[in-house]
Amino acid sequence: MANLNGRWRRENTYDAIVVGSGISGGWAAKELTQKGLKTLVLERGPMVRHLEDYPTATMDPWEAKYPQGKLPPEELKGHYPVQMRTGYAVTEYTKHFFVRDDENPYTEESRFDWIRGYHVGGRSLTWGRQTYRHSPIDFEANARDGVAVDWPIRYADLAPWYDYVERFIGVSGQNEGLAHLPDGQFQPPMEMNCVEKAFKSRAESRFPDRRITMGRAAHLTEPTEEQLSLGRSKCQHRNMCSRGCPFGAYFSSNSATLVAAERTSNLRMRPNSIVTSLIFDPAAGKASGVRVLDAETGEESEYYAKVIFLCASALNSAGIMLNSTSDRFPNGFGNGSDQLGRNVMDHHLNVGARAQVEGFDDKYYSGRRPNGIYVPRFRNLGDEGSARKDYMRGFGYQGGASRPSWNRDLGGEGFGAERKTALTQPGPWTMALGGFGEILPYADNRITLNHDVKDKYGQPTLKIKVSIRENEIAMRRDMKASAVELLEAAGFKNVQGADLGYAPGLGIHEMGTARMGRDPRTSVLNAHNQVHECTNVYVTDGAAMTSASCVNPSLTYMALTARACDHAVKAGKKGEL
Known part of the structure; x- marks a missing residue:
């Protein structure tokens, strides 16, 4: 035995x-x-x-x-x-x-x-x-604000590992030169559509401190030899990512790291x-x-x-x-x-704003881009202009502009040629911003x-047992108001701010x-x-x-x-x- x-x-x-x-x-x-x-x-x-x-x-x-x-x-x-x-x-x-x-x-x-x-x-x-x-101010935040405990590392400790990981997984994005949103090892960014480009131009003109950039996404836009050797390929803009990507275009363990591990025979x-x-x-x-x-x-x-x-x-x-x-x-x-x-x-979410967009009805976009725009944090960055007295830390926005497609009203009334013709025409342009905020x-x-x-x-x-507190609640008020400000600055119509409520965990x-x-x-x-x-x-x-x-x-x-x-x-x- x-x-x-x-x-x-x-x-x-x-x-x-x-x-x-x-x-x-x-x-x-x-x-x-x-x-x-x-x-x-x-x-x-x-x-x-x-x-x-x-x-x-x-x-x-x-x-x-x-x-x-x-x-x-x-x-x-x-x-x-x-x-x-x-x-x-x-x-x-x-x-x-x-x-x-x-x-x-x-x-x-x-x-x-x-x-x-x-x-x-x-x-x-x-x-x-x-x-x-994460940025230098993120790793210093607890010590600076007297919250919880200090990180035992700083951004410089992790920066070369960010480089290493980004090169392997493949991240499409654009360098912006912002200290609070460090640049990385990027493949070419996906393209903003016409409404998003207008939003960027108009909103940044009104609020120079609020940068609008393309989302940084783990999708291959210009695969490297290493990525191709793993069987991965360029993103096809199907936007069916959560079903599993047969192209290996977005990073997952299944398409990348586990494949690399298996090839070692270890x-x-x-x-x-x-x-x-x-x-x-x-x-x-x-x-x-x-x-x-x-x-x-x-x-x-x-x-x-x-x-x-x-x-x-x-x-x-x-x-x-x-x-x-x-x-x-x-x-x-x-x-x-x-x-x-x-x-x-x-991260708390489900708060932001939505608007209708006029003047672009003759324009559409190609494919179903699996990405949106990003508005990096612009609050409490260490300078007087960005400081808030009602809450610590900050938030960013994810969002984008789109037009409803043929499946927008499949359950509606009507049938036949008239119905079919109506569904071939895209719906009106809308633009939305949704906040992601820090929880202490x-x-x-x-x-x-x-x-x-x-x-x-x-x-x-x-x-x-988890709940948000007054710091996050005060932040949510600003997340909603600032989203309205940005969409109104772009000249969009019927701007509606909303806080749809949040339960911890929903940020996943x-x-x-x-x-x-x-x-x-x-x-x-x-x-x-x-x-x-x-x-x-x-x-x-x-x-x-x-x-x-x-x-x-x-x-x-x-x-x-x-x-x-x-x-x-x-x-x-x-x-x-």
């Missing part, structure tokens, strides 16, 4: 284990395997193979069972009551990339819209692909593998592996490695750590600071384990549950994303974030992951892990 146990342990031992295969996990897999480490990637959901497992990627509208792919209300309410809160995400075309809420429960102590996808690639298949760097991918906890070896004073529950068979097993990367997403990584108790860590793995599960952040890290915005409510695998679930940018910091007494991770109290465990997903900025965070997760992998390999060679 001892020989059998020894053989089993040898067969289940790797140089590195990565938990999760999404944005961060894919990068960890790529970097570790390319640096020579035999790496096991554990994904709780099923396999999704690039090209093979995108069942609706080329489905035409008339092939759908339901008009415009809209699922029946009873199916949405029965299986996707949380996922449907986005109002757009779960359709006949995409439902296989979102969890069924009836199978993945959690407890909302206050409303939290937890939008998830459990499968190989995770949310890298459905993310919004807006790709921006990768083992194990789907349907739910990591329930970390194993702590008290004799060695470090983590020795993870416990895994097979989602298909219910079999429990253990896997071992010298270094472990948690990349399961902010809430799930923290949940695994909270569930990893021992004599050394009675309150959760690495939780001597009592910060594990706290400081949950997101509040210690009582937190998750905890709920042992009274189990999932279908018998595992404890999460309780979530969960962050902060195992924050980085300088002091083990007030943070979970150090400057290299290592758990302070157990340095052979790295956490590089959204859990690591110390503050949120107002820009989409995925690029920062990727840069932190690449940097942490480099550190882990070098530290391992020195015997420091």
Whole structure:
């Protein structure tokens, strides 16, 4: 029996284990395997193979069972009551990339819209692909404002890793020379349409401090040799990205990082593998592996490695750590600071303005561009002109101009030639701006384990209690008013500001549950994303974030992951892990 146990342990031992295969996990897999480490990637959901497992990627509208792919209300309410809160995400075309809420429960102590996808690639298949760097003022913000704890790194520490990641994933965009929106390694930007160009010219003339640029998006517009060698190609402007892109034109784990990792022959991918906890070896004073529950068979097993990367997403990584108790860590793995599960952040949205646009009825645009315009932050930038007294930090706008197409009124009245002719004419131009605002890290915005409510695998679930405060509410008032100002400055008509309300989680940018910091007494991770109290465990997903900025965070997760992998390999060679 001892020989059998020894053989089993040898067969289940790797140089590195990565938990999760999404944005961060894919990068960890790529970097570790390319640096020579035999790496096991554990994904709780099923396999999704690039090209093979995108069942609706080329489905035409008339092939759908339901008009415009809209699922029946009873199916949405029965299986996707949380996922449907986005109002757009779960359709006949995409439902296989979102969890069924009836199978993945959690407890909302206050409303939290937890939008998830459990499968190989995770949310890298459905993310919004807006790709921006955090700026120097973002990394200095907490220290400057006396909020929470200071980041243990600065922009200069991450800048070369931003370069490295952008070159690999492919980001289309335009350099603007703004200190608060650092430029990057860009492929040619997508083109603004005629109304957006007019908006830029008119609004910037009235408000020179408010720059309008093309969105920076992880879509290939001029693929490199490396990207082409992975089987990726130029964006086709289909705007069907959330179904999975058969062209590999937008960045996903499935089309890029996992492909690169697999080509090293150092990768083992194990789907349907739910990591329930970390194993702590008290004799060695470090983590020795993870416990895994097979989602298909219910079999429990253990896997071992010298270094472990948690990349399961902010809430799930923290949940695994909270569930990893021992004599050394009675309150959760690495939780001597009592910060594990706290400081949950997101980006608040659903506030802005919309307008009608006249004078361009003879113009249209080609294709369905999967991108929009971006208005970078223009508040609280460190100068008197941008300062606000009613709130800290700032926001940006994403948006664009468009005309409704032939499917705008499929459920309307009429039929025959007259109806067909009417639908061949595009609707009127409209222009919209939607804000994305920073949420401060509040210690009582937190998750905890709920042992009274189990999932279908018998595992404890999460309780979530998160809310925005007066700082964010004051910011929302300005987000609405400033959007109205910009659209009116452009001379557009019937400008309507709106705040449609926001519940935490809806930004789908969960962050902060195992924050980085300088002091083990007030943070979970150090400057290299290592758990302070157990340095052979790295956490590089959204859990690591110390503050949120107002820009989409995925690029920062990727840069932190690449940097942490480099550190882990070098530290391992020195015997420091």
